[in-house]
Amino acid sequence: MTYYNPVFHYGEGRFVADAANAGVDGLIIPDLPPEEAGSLIALAEGRLDTIFLLAPTSTPEREKLVASVSRGFIYYVSLTGITGARTDLAEGIAAKVAEVRHYTKLPVAVGFGISTPEQAGQVASFADGVIVGSALVGIIEKYGSQPKKLISQVKGFVGRLKAALPKTR
Numbered sequence: 001m002t003y004y005n006p007v008f009h010y011g012e013g014r015f016v017a018d019a020a021n022a023g024v025d026g027l028i029i030p031d032l033p034p035e036e037a038g039s040l041i042a043l044a045e046g047r048l049d050t051i052f053l054l055a056p057t058s059t060p061e062r063e064k065l066v067a068s069v070s071r072g073f074i075y076y077v078s079l080t081g082i083t084g085a086r087t088d089l090a091e092g093i094a095a096k097v098a099e100v101r102h103y104t105k106l107p108v109a110v111g112f113g114i115s116t117p118e119q120a121g122q123v124a125s126f127a128d129g130v131i132v133g134s135a136l137v138g139i140i141e142k143y144g145s146q147p148k149k150l151i152s153q154v155k156g157f158v159g160r161l162k163a164a165l166p167k168t169r
Helices: 004-010 012-021 038-044 060-069 093-101 117-124 134-143 147-164
Strands: 026-028 049-051 074-077 108-111
Touching: 004 012, 012 038, 038 049, 060 093, 074 093, 093 108, 117 147, 134 147
Parallel strands: 026 049, 074 108
Antiparallel strands: none
């Protein structure tokens, strides 16, 4: 995951080649809309998955467009506003994921605002993937100067997230 400016400055072709050679599987570039990503999509074809975002405000036309150019999975941003840990999940996530599935066979992963194992388990009951970022960043922030404690805390949190996920769907 990166913003587009470093990719643009580095050079799309060189970036794709170096990323693929380094073992990167896919690209999430939140500030690169699919309408402006044609050259990067072409360069990445067969080498890196291009993963685009949808939001609660996305129209059916937008969902169709993102479904047509995404590879790997679709990232559904579960709420409007900024990312970060929340105490409650946003309303209507399951319905929107179901709507997106009308336009694609790709997995739909949900992120933004998911910060507890319970929330991850809820989302996993209807989505193909659960993305947890800010809660992990919070642990890193808190324990970053204590490497052994950091590893222990991240391992424990990820273990609790995993345990909360359904075993099969």
